[in-house]
Amino acid sequence: MSDEKKGPEPKGLARNAANYGDKEFALYLRRSFAKSMGYSAEALKRPVVGIVDTGSDLNNCHRTAPELIEAVKRGVLMAGGLPLAFPTISLCEPYLTPCSMHYRNLMALDTEAMIAAQPMDSVVLIGGCDKTVPAQLMAAASAGTPAVQLVVGPMSANRYQGERLAACTDCRRYWARYRAGEVSGERIQEIEGSLAVTAGTCGVMGTASTMACLTSTLGFMPLDAASIPAVHSDRLRAAEEAGAQAVRLIHKPVRPDEIITEKSVENALRVLLALGGSTNALVHLAAIAGRVGIKIDYHRLNELSDTTPVLVDLKPTGEGYMEDFHTAGGMVALLHELRDLLHLDTKDLDGVTLADRIGAGPAFVDRTYIKARNEPVSPVGGIVSLFGSLAPDGAILKRSAATPSLFEKEARCLVFDGVEDLAARIDSDDLDVTADDITILKGAGPLSTAGFPEAGYLPIPRKLARQGVKDMVRMSDCRMSGTAFGTVVLHISPEAEAGGPLGLVKTGDRIRLSVENRSLDLLVDEAELAKRRAEWKAKSEPKRGWDALVHREVLQAPQGADLRFLLPEGR
Structure with a gap:
């Protein structure tokens, strides 16, 4: 027990002792309860990585959360940490009344409280569906605990009678045709069963994918991890890396407010505009930035918009899907095109500058989906x-x-x-x-x-x-x-x-x-x-x-x- 009293900041299970008026007893009781779950004394000496579990039967987007958690745990264990998963509120757009946005701040409050109150040295945030990622980043910013973001990834498009479909731009397109009398009731029922056929978030550049791209730009996860399809094996490897990253953060801590800076937020705004991304992302980014005292200026947004071209040709503004963006070169390709407009000295969780993260760009770029600067989708932002x-x-x-x-x-x-x-x-x-x-x-x-x-x-x-x-x-x-x-x-x-x-x-x-x-x-x-x-x-x-x-x-x-x-x- 003497080891636990050394140092100004206890690590692992010694953090955040319960308040019984006797700290030694609190840690004794905590270890006793931990051992009831089968952990060895040696395991309990390791630094702790918390893993936020947002799996839910009422969140189809997060259907892969259990296997992602296992992959994160693998990464944590291989790097020498002890992974401990815990649940928080999970939000899925179609399942909540009056709407999921009404509960984003509740999820942020819940997540912040659980990160701050429980014994963990760093945390991996598993999110995806629209409001979950902003809620988690808001929480991490306020809690101050080193945090890695992991997204569940986008669903894959379905091939259906000569076209590809994925929620939810195609949902709206067909529903509008149904309302106009162009599509029969029988046909709309067929479409209903063909729009979302894999796990993952909406397969277009909606809010979930936009937030994933902005999160990677900010530096909370690798650039390529923003767009890996939910059902691709690379998504599990990204989860394993997230676990390893969380352990690195224990040995070399980086607080979220060191990542969320005026420069990184402006980079995220540039990316939002170049993506033709979701308007919701502007509200969420303002909330994330606001947690560290940074304000987004709408007049500055217009200045950025007038000097930032739309380069990504995905639905709802174009024709492609997120799987196309990923195989076209993804975020590395996009940021390489924008590099002269970005603050390249911003750093990620490992301290690597954005310039080095982009490097020489991807080995391959499919210009069908990621346009060159001299041939943009639009010369101005979205x-x-x-x-x-x-x-x-x-x-x-x-x-x-x-x-x-x-x-x-x-x-x-x-x-x-x-x-x-x-x-x-x-x-x-x-x-x-x-x-x-x-x-x-x-x-x-x-x-x-x-x-x-x-x-x-x-x-x-x-x-x-x-x-x-x-x-x-x-x-x-x-x-x-x-x-x-x-x-x-x-x-x-x-x-x-x-x-x-x-x-x-x-x-x-x-x-x-x-x-x-x-x-x-x-x-x-x-x-x-x-x-x-x-x-x-x-x-x-x-x-x-x-x-x-x-x-x-x-x-x-x-x-x-x-x-x-x-x-x-x-x-």
Whole structure:
């Protein structure tokens, strides 16, 4: 027992002793309980690597978590550590109400508490489905424990009747055709069973894959580990390496806040823009950065967007799938193309600079999916921020997934007050709407009972879909899936429930959108707005539990929709 009292920072099982008022007894009891699980005294002397287990029968994306954990354990043991897995909340987009985003911060809180409270010298975070990776990185940043990220990887595309399919861009494409009457009920049922046929996250450049790419850029995992398919044997080798990496971090600790820096965050923004990646990643990156006191400036985002080309041709903005990106050269190929735009002195967990991580680039690049700088998918980045009288604190538009002919538009708007109102009226045959109108959903931001859902991808009204309308301008204070497409303005801030101008908009008002000017304005005179503002009332607040805590503490989209009390002390 004397060895455990030496040194300022105990290691392994000696860390974070339970508070019985007798530390020696606490460690004695801990070892006793550990031995009940069959561990030898020699094993219990090793440094401990915690492994976050997010496997769940309610998370199909994480179906491979058990075998990944075994591979991580193998890597830890081979490197001389003791691997100990533990469960946390697991979030899967289709399985949660009101939506998974409502619980991202809860998962972050749970994960932070378990990392900080339990005896571990480093941790491997196993995540994948959209909100899990940001929640884990937020947690790691706040806990301060050296952390390695491991993602489950994307699903493989399915070959089906002459085409390839993978969730969820193809889900939306076929559902839109079904709503328009182009696909029968029988056909849509066949498609339902053919969209997701392997383990893993959505097979397109949606939020999960975007976050994996940004995480590797930040330095929390190897570059190639961002895109290895979930069912490929290399994914297990990446898991083994994650275990070995975690042991290296014990001997040469690197805190998450040494990885999340202003330079590395700006690199991640560049990559987000070059990927044509998910708009959700901007909210998540803001939350991750916010945990170490770094703020993302939407005006700076526009500067980066105007100087960063889209180079990746994957769905939803292109034609390829994540498996194509991986075999085309993956993140090494992409970063090699962007190298003159990046801060190459940022370092990964091993202290290797981004310049050295990129090296001379990959041996092979498939230009079908990863374009050269002189032949980009688009000469400018995939996302822009908008400001104006409708969005004083900013809004977002994914121009790489939008229709350029709709970028400059002034039109009448049709307003839906909440997701229930949207669901009740959008398919009505007598809905007063034309393809030239702007549809607006308000009351679905972070403060709303809807939980900041992916409802910003408003359906094309059925009467217009049947007329062949494929896109129209849509606006909201909520989010859309990274797998979605269309001319959609998102994250309007302040949101309607916070008393923002969006809450004052009524059907028939005119709105002006200008992507060129980066502006979004409500064309209603100030006297009328003052009258509406005097009549406006916030909706009733939740009374108890997580819902009440979120409503009291949640921040707006530009701040990452994190909770105030989880930010660094004093901020």
